Amino acid sequence: MKQQFTFPKKLIATAVIASMAVLSGCNDDDDDTSEVVVDPTFGGIRVIHASPDAPAVNILVNGDAAVTELDYAESSGFASLEVGSYDIAVEGIIPGGNAEVINVDGFAIDEDAMTTVIAVGAVADIEPLVVAASEAMPDASQVSLVVTHAAPMAPAVDIFLTAPNDDITNMSPAFNFAFKDSIDVGAVAAGEVRIRAAVDGSVVFDSGTVDLSGFAGQKLQVTAIAAENQVESDASPVKLLVANDTDAVEIRDASTSAGARVVHASPDAAAAAGGAVEVWATSAALGDMPAELIASFDYTDKFPEMGNYAGVPGGDYVFDVSPDGAGVGGSVFTSGTVTLEAGMEYSVIATGRVTSSPAFTLLPTGDSNRAIATQASVKVVHGAPAAGDVDVFVTAAGDFSVVEVESQAAGDPLLDEFTFGSITDYVAVTPGSYDIRVVAGGMVAINLEGVQLDGGSVSTVIARGPSEPAAGELTDFGVIVLSN
Structure with a gap:
């Protein structure tokens, strides 16, 4: 299968932090004042989110938000910073308030350097990995590559970078690398290639045919990251994130x-x-x-x-x-x-x-079934045609009784006048035990008490009605719960 990529057009909050020093001086003529503008020199910094169970993050530069809501398998693109020293912090976005997960004081920005900071490892031991751009300068028919192993559960692998139809059975790998290793591959032809990773001779990732011609003349950061859902991991435990200066695309195993x-x-x-x-x-x-x-x-x-x-x-x-x-x-x-x-x-x-x-x-x-260690993710679907519009309450277990919910003593519902056929976005909640009540016509139609929502869980809760036709009143409402 041939894969050809163009970068998607999406909004990414990327800070461009620059300053100009303006010096005023006087010559011998007090009436003749001129300004001398000193151009500072700059370097670039880019952040890639490669921590498989960490939430989306904010990037702070000297305490100010530079990149917001950077999610897993995303790149911030390069920001231009004046040469100097900066305090860089990565702030995890978690329910109830954010938490700083990485802090690098005195991060040096050198002239013309294009530095990538990759957040790697599981959330419990997340750390920054600093990677320099390729030293090779590609011409108009080439791309230069730096390849980084950022999949914490994947072993060391042999990498084969070949023409699409090459047989690698008796071929030596281009290189072998382990978690947190980076290899400057240098400049290669910007054409059709095939990337395969093998462990002990068995291929564990196969990109199929990838056309690099759209990247001609560019420097690329290729980061091997962990698969994030069942269908990705069924094909391979890893995928590739290919980042240029402004954005990034994913390359999955061709059998996905x-x-x-x-x-x-x-x-x-x-x-x-x-x-x-x-x-x-x-x-x-x-x-x-x-x-x-x-x-x-x-x-x-x-x-x-x-x-x-x-x-x-x-x-x-x-x-x-x-x-x-x-x-x-x-x-x-x-x-x-x-x-x-x-x-x-x-x-x-x-x-x-x-x-x-x-x-x-x-x-x-x-x-979206990526397990995020710091939250439980819940999506709600109204699939009960007999219920009409409903209110959905999600409260800490034991905080309110059914009577209190029905009498509106439990405060505002999470979902107000939720109509049949509606589907919410995922709601991030603090891991814990919850009571979930669905109120129809002022009465609790569905009562789930003590529902345990663990960190890393992803649940789709479908409100359903009773089987029809039903004798008497329609009282047998319930839920169908799907999980990751």
Whole structure:
């Protein structure tokens, strides 16, 4: 698979800190005053976030925020600083207040030096790794590379940098390096290359064909970092972050798939279909022929049953839902196009009603499953059509009773008038024990007490209704919880 990259256009808060010394002097003529402007000299500094379980960070220069919300596998781009000495701090963004995780006093910025500071290691022992730019000056047909091993759990590896179709069986590696090592590879042709990493002769990372022509004439920092979710780690324990002066892109193992999981939360689908349903997927990635994704699927079921995600080729998909055994020709629902990107993970929630409103639909949501040691991450989905608009309260375990929540003594809800089909962003909470209540019509419809949310956990909480049609009042509300 050929990978060709252009840098995405996104906003990154990068400080450019500069000062000019202006000197005023007088000549013999008191009326003739001139200014002498002294141009300072500059160097550059860039920060790369490579700590796999650390939160997003702020970068402070002499106590002032220079880069904000730099997340894992991101580069700040270079900031220009006047030659001198600076205090550099890295501040982790955590629930309830930020915490300084790295502090380097008296960091020297030298003239014309382009220095990269990489935050490496797990959050418990995070540290700065200072890497100089390549000494090689690439011409218009070359790129120069510095390669750094920043994946703390990965062993020392042999690196092969070759033409795309080269057989490395009897080839000597370009170099071997271990965690925190950096190698100045020098200038190489800015064309199609293939990067492979091997341990004891077994390839553990294969980039496939990568086209470097878009980087011609540039100096690149290539950082091997840890995979951050199941589908990435299923292909390889590492990926590459390629940074130029302003931005960065990721190169995953060429075999990396997309991850998909599906949840059945439609309360009347079984009644309408006469039992379980089956789910079909059609995509060019599957040869444009419908493939049965789920053979028999009933209310509150999750697919896959074992493991978090099923690996599927990245691409555009159309899903069909049929009564069990009817085949794709018996489809009673066809989705719009759902794009599943390689290396990303997605939950697809079947909800709504087949026989009435709100209508049956599929709710796809992208999942961010990186475990962050300093927080629990929670996403909430309203998938209970019988509930209408609801309020969602998340409070420390034991702080408020159900009666206090219903009487509004528990303060404002986390989610106010949360409508059916809505999906929140992830909410970062301090690890601990929580009571989660969903209030519909002034009454607590879902009551979860003492829910333990551990540091590093990532949860998707789906509010569901009772199976329909139901005798009597609809009181059997509940949740389906998905975790990383």
